[in-house]
Amino acid sequence: MRAVLVFPPKAGATYVPLGIASLAPYIKARVPDADVRLIDLNIALWHLLAIEDPEGHDLLAFTQGKAGQFLDHGQTRYYKQVWDRLRRRMTHVGEQARLYLETGEADQEFLSILGSQVDPVLSLEAGFVGISVLFPEQVSFAAALARALKHTLNIKGLSRVRIVLGGAMMSAMPVTELLEAVPEIDAVVCGEGEEAAAALCEGRPLNAIPGLIYREGDHIRINKKAQTLSLKGLSAPDFSELPLDRYFNPxxxxxxxxxxxxxxxxxxxxxxxxxxxxxxxxxxxxxxxxxxxxxxxxxxxxxxxxxxxxxxxxxxxxxxxxxxxxxxxxxxxxxxxxxxxxxxxxxxxxxxxxxxxxxxxxxxxxxxxxxxxxxxxxxxxxxxxxxxxxxxxxxxxxxxxxxxxxxxxxxxxxxxxxxxxxxxxxxxxxxxxVLFEKTYFARNAGHFGMRIEGRTPLINSQGRVVRSFRLKFKEISSDRSLRTPRGALEVARWQxxxxxxxxxxxxxxxPTEHYLIHVSASESPLKDPSQDETDAQPI
The missing domain is CATH 3.20.20.70 (Aldolase class I)
Structure with a gap:
């Protein structure tokens, strides 16, 4: 079976995805005849947005070390403005993804982007598509992608292709709500995904795959948890299929x-x-x-x-x-x-x-x-x-x-x-x-002067709200009145x-990668010809 492992778009970040790179060698070791392909839709979308920006080409050339002086602080500050502009556009695309899930409609830009994300996945003719979701911002992108993929697969008579979500975010939200709201998702893996991904590539029935939560008709089924993996002897992540030359690093x-x-x-x-x-x-x-x-x-x-x-x-x-x-x-x-x-x-x-x-x-x-x-x-x-x-x-x-x-x-x-x-x-x-469900503070909220008001919504799909385990709460004053949590006020005072x-x-x-490159500069192959922070001109 061919498996396609996908990292969906993430607002604000362009780093190399570790999760799908870790799954690939485990699947290949367990299922030697499996054909595993990796697709980073996040970096693909960042490139698309950069190309459409008037200074996007210059940003790519600068961050990839092809032009300018990457270690020059003035140029770094200048191109941060361009990058911030792309972040705002990415945020807008995420808002359109939520609108698409809620109403079935979105602006033409988003529909075009969604089509550009669906095409490379479908072109690989997979029997199993795994989507790795690490952050809350990726949930709307992942759900929209699953909906569009399943719609096209059904038109082509390929409804047996399974779409499965995994990643850390699946342990930070009630996935039964996700499966009910987005029926195009066949199953979700909670916890570590290696065993479930390998079993899916083996073609095992869904009810026999540990760690899987899946839909069966009108019912949601929850399998037993997967065994904890030992890391000793585990194959190293395989990054060779990812486009390392396309990331925003020199x-x-x-x-x-x-x-x-x-x-x-x-x-x-x-x-x-x-x-x-x-x-x-x-x-x-x-x-x-x-x-x-x-x-x-x-x-x-x-x-x-x-x-x-x-x-x-x-x-x-x-x-x-x-x-x-x-x-x-x-x-x-x-x-x-x-x-x-x-x-x-x-x-x-x-x-x-x-x-x-x-x-x-x-x-x-x-x-x-x-x-x-x-x-x-x-x-x-x-x-x-x-x-x-x-x-x-x-x-x-x-x-x-x-x-x-x-x-x-x-x-x-x-x-x-x-x-x-x-x-x-x-x-x-x-x-x-931030207060999260299941933590000590959440279990004892009243003792610590907090009143929980419910979970934070993530997406609204077909009239169903999907929430995260992040909790909305108010603080209880000495006179028992309720007030807004003081966290934001303290941050403002600190600023x-x-x-x-x-x-x-x-x-x-x-970003993490650029921070590391800058502080490593004294022993880096990159040379910093100028420490003049007043030069904020573009390349």
Whole structure:
């Protein structure tokens, strides 16, 4: 059977999809006669929008290193304006996708785009089409694609072709609602998709495929969960079928994954663990060997680790193996700023190629850190951030404002913390607290002064609303009245406050891949001929 694995459009991002690249080798190993093809409809749509923009060709030439000076800060800022314009257009296309699902109508631009996305999938004459959905913004695109695909397949008498959705987002929403609202979707895979995808390629009946939720007549059937996969001996993702030269980077940048799940797994606000069956990791030597293969076969020297969290001990082992295998690479990780991230340890990571770390800081209030069960101390966080900067690693601080029970005093402590550490950061993200179903805070909402008002709608299809597990809520005041959650207000106060600390850093405004390339520039094949940030002229 021929399987086509599709990554649908995603507003705001143009990165290489790890999910479908990971499924392909597993299917081929389990079903040797399967013909697996990968299609990244996201990058295809970004190219289409770029070509239609007056400066889109210039943007492509600049981001792909074909013209201009990619590392020049002035040019980078100029072309960010063009990219932002494309993002707004992508957002509009997403709104049209939702309109198409709700009414069957949309503007001519969207219908033309939808046709351009359907054609390459149909041309491959697959028996199984798998659509990987990672983010909420992709749900409308994926559902619209499924509807258009199934309509054309039925006209051609190919109704037996199965359309199945998977990916992390399927664990963050009630998929029975999705199947009821979008009957063109035959089934959904919740959790890890390798076993189900292989079984579909084998032609097994839907009721015999673990982890599958599917429609049978007027009923929705839920199969038993799939077994948790061991990562030891699992085939490395295969990126060779993806158009690496079409992404918006001057050199290839690939995502890699050492572990699944979170090694900490105790943060009370986090919903990421719903997609996985527990924390597992690969053998260190095998993981580093994967990167060595990509370096040799695809010329890749830049990687971002997609792990939720790698422990310092595991990072030490990975870095020592990178150095033992003499890999000349640069990479980014997500980190937890605990006391065991010592200056010596961070220096080791730098020597192995770590160029920037996104630190899960969340807040500068120790009371709130304890409340969310982060397992960190404010004074230790401050020390780690300063040590990381001192050894030469770029720091991005990940902050959450408006955590449950937060007060003005907590916010003042956070602003004081950021004031002290600001020189050690290359950028900061500011997110308002989001409440997700099934988390500790959702299960105990009343105890933490919150009243849940329902799930957040994703799409409306044929009169049926599909919601996510993200919850709408109000905060309960001391007099029992209800008020808007303070997260947005805290973010606004931070944005006003930070103006006193300095200009908005460039790196904070860059996508992950560009951030990594910029901070790796001193050892990169790219040369930065100018550090003049005042030159904001186009190429």
């Amino acid at each position: 050199v290839p940048v690939l995502p890699v994954l050492f572990s699944r799940g979170c090694a900490w797994r105790r943060c009370r606000f986090c919903s990421h663990n719903f997609s996985f069956g527990g924390h597992r990791k690969k053998e260190v030597r095998d993981f580093v060997a994967e990167m060595a293969i990509y370096t040799q076969s695809l010329g890749v020297r830049h990687f971002y680790f997609a792990d939720e969290y790698i422990t310092p001990d595991d990072m030490d082992a990975i870095c020592q193996e990178i150095m033992a295998q003499k890999l000349n690479i640069h990479f980014h990780i997500l980190g937890k700023p605990t006391a065991d991230c010592t200056q010596a340890r961070l220096a080791l990571w730098l020597a192995a190629g770590c160029r920037w770390i996104g630190w899960g800081i969340e807040t500068g209030s120790q009371r709130l850190l304890d409340l969310i069960n982060k397992g960190t101390r404010v004074e230790e966080i401050e020390s780690v951030i300063n040590h990381s900067a001192s050894v030469g690693i770029s720091n991005l601080g990940l902050m959450i404002f408006g955590l449950p029970t937060a007060t003005d005093e907590d916010l003042d402590l956070t602003l004081d913390f950021l004031s002290r550490t600001y020189p050690s950061f290359s950028g900061l993200t500011a997110s308002a607290f 006003r406050f930070r103006k006193w600390l300095g200009d908005l850093p460039l790196f904070e405004q860059l």
